[in-house]
Amino acid sequence: MSLQNRLTLLSTAIVSILLALFCLFLYLVAEQYRKKEFLNRLRSEALTAGHLLVGQERLGPTLYKLIDKNQLTVLPEEEIIIYNAQNRLIYESGTDYLTVTPAILNRVRELKTTQWREGSREIVGIVFTGKAASFLIFASAVDLYGVRSMQDLARLLGGGWFVMIGVMLIAARYFMGRILEPISRINHRIDEITASNLSLRLPEGENADELTQLAQRFNRMLNRLEEAFRLQRSFVSHASHELRTPLTAITGQLEVSLLADDEPDELRATLRSVLDDVRGLNRMANGLLALANASMDSSAVPMATVQVDQLLEQVRREVQRLQSDYTVHLHIDPPNAAPADWQLTGSEPLLRTAFFNLLDNGGKFSADHTVSVQLSRLAKSVELRVHNAGSVIPADQLVAIFIPFQRGRNASGLPGYGIGLPLTDRIVQLHQGQIRVESSEDAGTTFIITLPR
Template sequence: MKLRSFRLRIALLSTALAGSALVGFGAVSWFQIYNAQISRLDAQLLNQLIRATRSPKRERWQFYGDSLPYAFGTNTKIPIALLVLDANGNTLYQYNEVSADKDVNRLLVQRLELTPVPPPPKREPPPKPESTNPSALPPPFIRPPQPRFVTQQTATESWRIGAAKFPNVQVAIAVSLQAVNQQMATIHNIFLVSIPGALLLVASGAWLVSGSALRPIGQLTGVIQQVTVKGLDQRIPIGTTDVEFVELIQVFNQMLERLERSFTQASRFSADAAHELKTPLTILQGELERTLQQVKNGSEMQQRLSNLLDEVRRLSGIMRKLLLLSLADAGQMSLYLVEVDMSELLIEMVEDVELLAPHLSVQIDITDRLRVQGDRDLLIQVLQNLLSNAIKYNLANGWIQIHAHRIQTTLHVTIANASIDIPVSHQERIFDRFHRGDRARTRKVEGIGLGLSLAREIARAHRGDLTLDSTSNGQTAFTLTLPITKKGEGGN
């Protein structure tokens, strides 16, 4: 089954949304910064092209070319190229000393060829002359050039080129985009580092925030895990809970309240029924025993009374087990704690097994002086139940193995026997009350299916447990675990 985590999905979705926003913001920001850099460079190119109209004399082009690197706010290491032609296309001045890229001159010529010729200058209508000299006219007004700016690539450089034509001169300037590209590469690297870092922070924050938001669900899970027959009184406080979870918690608390009430009624009924039946069964058993003594030995009446007495004793045993189970369910099973030597108990019971089932091979591995604090009578009942099952459900001429040893502060008692394989469906229900592997519930194997359930409840009342081992084929093994307290410590 594929596992799914709502908290993980919230964190991933938040990270995906934040990542999309950050990547989109980074891309838009990068292009905006790049366009701003290009626009600033174009403005500088336009200023220099306009400045070229103020230096029409041939002898001043050298000074104009040498001042270009400083005019662009760079040093002489940044490639800059300048080409000045006259109106007939003859070269007046060429500046390309820094760059080793000779293809830029070809690009400058191409740009000048593609640049349109400006319209002839228009003369502004003269104002009314204050003097009477008709020849005192103002100089013609020359429109600012309309340059074309393009980015072109050569074999080694990227260039931003601006070109303009004037009536008496043609000027083209190319500036390397090396500095701009370096700045944009730096910004790109900053984004590559900052965006993943920001996404990591977003993912961590979303994980923490979702965990905080789902804390009431965790509280519900914790309470559900504690809901046993002894934990039905658990309730989740609503005082500090978010509004969205209040209704859910209220419904859950109400469900626990109904379960507690129903279980209390059922447990009280079982205990009351066991108590009420205990007295008449005791009386009936006494009357049968007294009547049995009065009838003739070997008669048919004696046989019938003997069968009835066996059934009454069996019914009394059922009532006694039900009473113990009802006390365990209510958490009221009282234990008379004393120091119990489990090694001695097991040795004594092994002797009984050898007498009751001489056809079975009994193998023991019991460590000496395994002492625990417990109720001796109840622990004897647990061991008797396990050994009784090992005898009843054994194979013909089978075997029984008893292992008892200490692991750190825990006593482990394992009782295994040869048997047919238990189906998986029965393994899951083997501790259920009134469950038996024999579906027909015949009398071939005595029992009503309460022994293992009661044995596990007694073990848990001693802060231990009783489990069915996952063993190999052809055997069944149960392991009883009990804590060894300091008073119950013994040598190995």
């Protein structure tokens, strides 16, 4: 069943139930009013009979029967019965509709006034105090007009209920179709969006309702997907190019070596060149693998407590061990801080990779291969500043250096594949931190990382 039909039936069912309850409420109120009004008329008839038959100004029973029979306000099948204090019948209007038992007499004397129903007959019993004694007066009749009015009201309410349900069913289907029309347009547009046509967007409409918000969020998701596809295509294109260059060089060197009758020294030189290219490929493959791992969801990365100052010292020694001509100056501020001040929750292997990339980059781009590193404690975070006095990064490329395989113009002639900084940026994002770069002729280049403690 379609959503339109389900909503139509649901709204119609809710309205029909509420309307039925309202009709029932009206009927019960009207019935209560009819009953109360008729009992009041019976009570008035009983009091009138008491005043005229056993009151101070009495009429004879024959005259009262004549008046009662011919008055215009006489009730259908009306009957008046009067008992004296000794429970003897002293007056009966002549009909025999009602049977009064001693138990009823005692109950009326106890309650002073009471009312009940026998079949369709309404009965009222009261205690009337005459000139010298009290009497029991019973008035009963059948409310033929009131009952017929209630039956007509019930038929009117029932017929109106059925008519209104039919109108509601038609109106609900029409309005539900109008309400769900934007969803139909969204579905048609979604069917048109493919991997090769991600530029299409959903119609958002003019009203700021939930459907418009849904379309807006879906369009923002499409923007992210389109950007991800673009980056993926760019990544694959650059990776293919970077991998093809060393592979072509290795292939050419091996083919030349096989065709030529080189001396052993020349062969060893060729093998050393091939080995350097293979090591470069290995570094690139490791970088691509690390970049892929860092691009996963942060919930899938195991996190633990990391001692940042100790980790940074280990990375400093590792960089100087691998690059003996590099000089790394590490300054920790404040130097006497408690170990807990340098603790944060993160992935130690990923942070090690990020720190190594920054220090290695700083030494590579510095003319004297000197890097200055400062670790500072802030109120709720730690800040790492990696500075080198090398060539300046052009201002228009400060953002592009964090895109895979994109290298600044200042990197021309230097080894590298454009993977280290994008990998570092992704690792910092995984740790909910921030990275920014400042580069100028006077101050040199400084990478600033802020990580929450």
